[in-house]
Amino acid sequence: MRNLMPEIQRDRLIVEGFMVWGICEEFLRSFLIGLSEALGMRIIAGPFIFSPDKFSLIHxxxxxxxxxxxxxxxxxxxxxxxxxxxxxxSCKALNVQVVLDYVKRGLKCSDIVWQKIEYE
Structure with missing residues (x-):
């Protein structure tokens, strides 16, 4: 991707996968807080947990x-x-391996893929 603002540090990472078990709201809340701590991120709002179940039969x-x-x-x-x-x-450099290890361990992934956005 062409970097329109090279003077601004930003990392983008997408991780997708399959979990071997389902999750509940409390687990997701703890998972997101734990990820924040593992990456040294400072929380200013949230976690906000939501479900489309009441509004959608598809998702x-x-x-x-x-x-x-x-x-x-x-x-x-x-x-x-x-x-x-x-x-x-993230506006600071991400440690991709920390993210992947945390996600695999926390979600007990049976399969996982990821992509970091790379700028030219």
């Missing part, structure tokens, strides 16, 4: 968001498929 699951001083993280899950997407945006 069933939980989502969550935390705003960090350093930007934020969003999590989306599909309970019927035990599938998740995690989107991280």
């Amino acid at each position: 069933r699951g939980l989502g969550g968001f935390i705003a960090w001083v350093e930007s934020g993280v969003a999590f989306y899950s599909w309970s019927d498929h035990k599938f998740f997407t995690l989107d991280i945006y």
